[in-house]
Amino acid sequence: MASSDDILKLLKVQYPIIQAPMVGVSTPELAAAVSNAGALGSIGLGASSVQQAQNMIQETRSLTDKPFNVNLFCHRPAVADPIREAAWLAYLSPFFAEFDVKPPASISESYRSFVADENMLEMLLHERPAVVSFHFGLPPVEWISSLRKAGIVILACATSLKEAGMIEAASVDAVIAQGIEAGGHRGVFDAKEDQQIGTFALVQLIARSSHLPVIAAGGIMNGQGIEAAMKLGAAAVQLGTAFILCPESAANTQFRAALQSERAYHTQISSVISGRPARGMINRLFTDIDSTGAPALPDYPITYDATKALHAAASNKGNFDFAVQWAGQGAPLARALPASKLIQTLVAEWHAEGG
Amino acid sequence: MASSDDILKLLKVQYPIIQAPMVGVSTPELAAAVSNAGALGSIGLGASSVQQAQNMIQETRSLTDKPFNVNLFCHRPAVADPIREAAWLAYLSPFFAEFDVKPPASISESYRSFVADENMLEMLLHERPAVVSFHFGLPPVEWISSLRKAGIVILACATSLKEAGMIEAASVDAVIAQGIEAGGHRGVFDAKEDQQIGTFALVQLIARSSHLPVIAAGGIMNGQGIEAAMKLGAAAVQLGTAFILCPESAANTQFRAALQSERAYHTQISSVISGRPARGMINRLFTDIDSTGAPALPDYPITYDATKALHAAASNKGNFDFAVQWAGQGAPLARALPASKLIQTLVAEWHAEGG
Numbered sequence: 001m002a003s004s005d006d007i008l009k010l011l012k013v014q015y016p017i018i019q020a021p022m023v024g025v026s027t028p029e030l031a032a033a034v035s036n037a038g039a040l041g042s043i044g045l046g047a048s049s050v051q052q053a054q055n056m057i058q059e060t061r062s063l064t065d066k067p068f069n070v071n072l073f074c075h076r077p078a079v080a081d082p083i084r085e086a087a088w089l090a091y092l093s094p095f096f097a098e099f100d101v102k103p104p105a106s107i108s109e110s111y112r113s114f115v116a117d118e119n120m121l122e123m124l125l126h127e128r129p130a131v132v133s134f135h136f137g138l139p140p141v142e143w144i145s146s147l148r149k150a151g152i153v154i155l156a157c158a159t160s161l162k163e164a165g166m167i168e169a170a171s172v173d174a175v176i177a178q179g180i181e182a183g184g185h186r187g188v189f190d191a192k193e194d195q196q197i198g199t200f201a202l203v204q205l206i207a208r209s210s211h212l213p214v215i216a217a218g219g220i221m222n223g224q225g226i227e228a229a230m231k232l233g234a235a236a237v238q239l240g241t242a243f244i245l246c247p248e249s250a251a252n253t254q255f256r257a258a259l260q261s262e263r264a265y266h267t268q269i270s271s272v273i274s275g276r277p278a279r280g281m282i283n284r285l286f287t288d289i290d291s292t293g294a295p296a297l298p299d300y301p302i303t304y305d306a307t308k309a310l311h312a313a314a315s316n317k318g319n320f321d322f323a324v325q326w327a328g329q330g331a332p333l334a335r336a337l338p339a340s341k342l343i344q345t346l347v348a349e350w351h352a353e354g355g
Numbered sequence: 356m357a358s359s360d361d362i363l364k365l366l367k368v369q370y371p372i373i374q375a376p377m378v379g380v381s382t383p384e385l386a387a388a389v390s391n392a393g394a395l396g397s398i399g400l401g402a403s404s405v406q407q408a409q410n411m412i413q414e415t416r417s418l419t420d421k422p423f424n425v426n427l428f429c430h431r432p433a434v435a436d437p438i439r440e441a442a443w444l445a446y447l448s449p450f451f452a453e454f455d456v457k458p459p460a461s462i463s464e465s466y467r468s469f470v471a472d473e474n475m476l477e478m479l480l481h482e483r484p485a486v487v488s489f490h491f492g493l494p495p496v497e498w499i500s501s502l503r504k505a506g507i508v509i510l511a512c513a514t515s516l517k518e519a520g521m522i523e524a525a526s527v528d529a530v531i532a533q534g535i536e537a538g539g540h541r542g543v544f545d546a547k548e549d550q551q552i553g554t555f556a557l558v559q560l561i562a563r564s565s566h567l568p569v570i571a572a573g574g575i576m577n578g579q580g581i582e583a584a585m586k587l588g589a590a591a592v593q594l595g596t597a598f599i600l601c602p603e604s605a606a607n608t609q610f611r612a613a614l615q616s617e618r619a620y621h622t623q624i625s626s627v628i629s630g631r632p633a634r635g636m637i638n639r640l641f642t643d644i645d646s647t648g649a650p651a652l653p654d655y656p657i658t659y660d661a662t663k664a665l666h667a668a669a670s671n672k673g674n675f676d677f678a679v680q681w682a683g684q685g686a687p688l689a690r691a692l693p694a695s696k697l698i699q700t701l702v703a704e705w706h707a708e709g710g
Contacts, residue, residue, distance in 0.1 A: 265516060
């Protein structure tokens with residue numbers, strides 16, 4: 001168990017607060033605003049090409065000279081299965097038909113796992129962002145070693161003690177303990193092994209067993225939550241849903257409205273949206289697509305390709321019932337504040353709690 | 356949101372710590388030891404006849420003159436369905452066969468819901484325990500009113516904001532916010548509506564929306580956890596798994612050994628054991644009986660009757676793979692201490708955290 005001071009030195013930040021990388025929601029503007037305010041901003045590169053990823057890093061760098069974090073997805077690379085994919089599209093076709101559209105003829109892996117993308121590694125070694133974090137697993141240990149030798153601090157996400165142990169064994173610098181409350185994709189390495197541990201239990205268990213500093217994630221929305229996480233043994237915290245309503249995020253009007261409505265009180269985990277378990281606000285993706293009668297899912301992220309096509313068909317007709325709106329169980333506590341003001345507020349609330 | 360001082364006055368205790376009622380594990384000795392140490396001990400009467408319940412209250416009272424809590428189950432009364440029950444027993448028959456036993460010819464509701472047991476109400480009004488708590492729902496509002504008029508403090512368990520609202524509307528004195536981490540039966544009123552909210556999110560959400568004092572439950576195992584729960588808005592805490600290893604509990608040798616083994620790291624929620632979702636240490640009940648091929652479950656607690664028969668058959672042959680061993684996600688943090696020493700330790704740890 002490491003202290004908050006250690007992690008401030010490690011991350012070279014003023015406050016032990018990380019804005020979670022959220023592909024589709026986080027932006028260079030959001031990350032830079034958070035970093036400029038003394039916390040650690042993040043951008044999500046998991047669904048980007050190498051060129052897009054490099055552009056985002058450079059854009060963020062043009063907006064801040066402070067450290068920021070770039071996040072990569074380390075899932076097992078998707079294995080195409082035309083029969084399974086065709087069955088999935090056939091299953092979705094009645095939903096497409098509601099919008100007078102046929103499903104796409106095929107779906108595919110629209111972005112690659114970092115573990116299968118050596119060019120992405122080369123780009124990172126060239127750009128040298130201050131911090132790199134991993135989700136869904138770990139890259140080869142030699143890659144972690146190269147990144148660390150380049151002076152990059154490495155974080156990785158664990159949803160269980162087993163994953164935290166693998167992360168520590170891989171010489172990562174700090175472990176993100178992601179509880180079941182968290183919005184978006186669960187970081188679980190193998191989705192079949194998901195233990196669904198709540199933040200309250202997970203942070204304590206990992207802090208006790210790991211020598212790494214623990215970054216708590218899941219349900220943290222304010223300074224009271226930050227201090228609670230610290231009491232459970234965290235050295236820092238990562239907040240995602242708390243930043244969605246910032247003007248600097250890429251969340252669209254419908255997403256913002258949903259998050260400020262009654263819908264924020266109802267989130268659920270489903271794998272049918274992307275092929276991996278993720279938590280979002282309940283809409284027809286959860287109530288209609290996720291059904292006991294559904295066929296076997298295509299691999300992540302091939303499934304996602306179909307969902308995005310369905311949402312495009314629906315939204316073209318003004319229907320947003322199939323929008324991907326990831327959010328955590330603390331969603332009703334999200335506040336619409338500029339990122340710098342949100343960081344100031346979090347810190348003030350935290351200090352008021354004795355933090 | 357109420358302060359801890361208010362709840363100390365309400366419960367007439369020295370410390371805002373409640374030992375959870377755990378049918379089969381809690382005992383008059385445990386409850387009395389906890390109450391004598393300045394916290395609130397509990398006995399679980401949910402599976403008892405009126406006479407057994409009265410005996411337990413009197414036994415507890417003979418061991419302490421301090422307030423203690425008695426817990427009742429308020430589930431929708433079971434509806435017998437001989438066809439469904441026969442199908443369930445047929446499904447279980449290969450497991451019984453492993454121990455050269457046939458399943459029971461029939462299963463039934465071996466204990467009644469409090470809401471259908473007016474004699475239990477009369478007994479409570481006669482005995483007047485200091486505190487009565489409800490799980491799985493609420494009794495008729497007139498019953499709550501009679502109990503309160505008799506000077507009894509009323510608590511009830513919520514797993515969602517909706518249930519917390521119903522509890523407040525029923526003039527209950529305080530709400531127990533039970534997060535997904537908690538061991539044993541989820542208090543959810545209607546199991547089909549389980550939102551599976553983590554302690555970290557649930558305590559904050561209920562504390563913000565309810566006028567009642569919030570008692571946090573789920574994953575709390577030590578003083579650090581107590582202070583974290585208080586930071587999230589709790590006025591008090593309820594710990595169950597933390598008390599299983601106390602010498603005063605009724606947990607048997609196998610249960611204690613399991614809780615102190617690697618098995619404590621793996622808990623899961625299943626409905627197949629009793630007919631309602633409950634969290635316990637994973638054994639063959641979870642891995643073998645809970646299967647996608649299982650037929651429709653008999654009503655709670657009729658299903659439980661079959662599980663208990665199966666465990667009896669297995670344990671008669673020295674096999675404990677079908678034992679009911681409820682525990683929460685914080686199970687690895689349980690300590691084998693006498694109840695009074697555990698309370699002292701919890702309080703000392705909590706004070707060290709600034710509580």
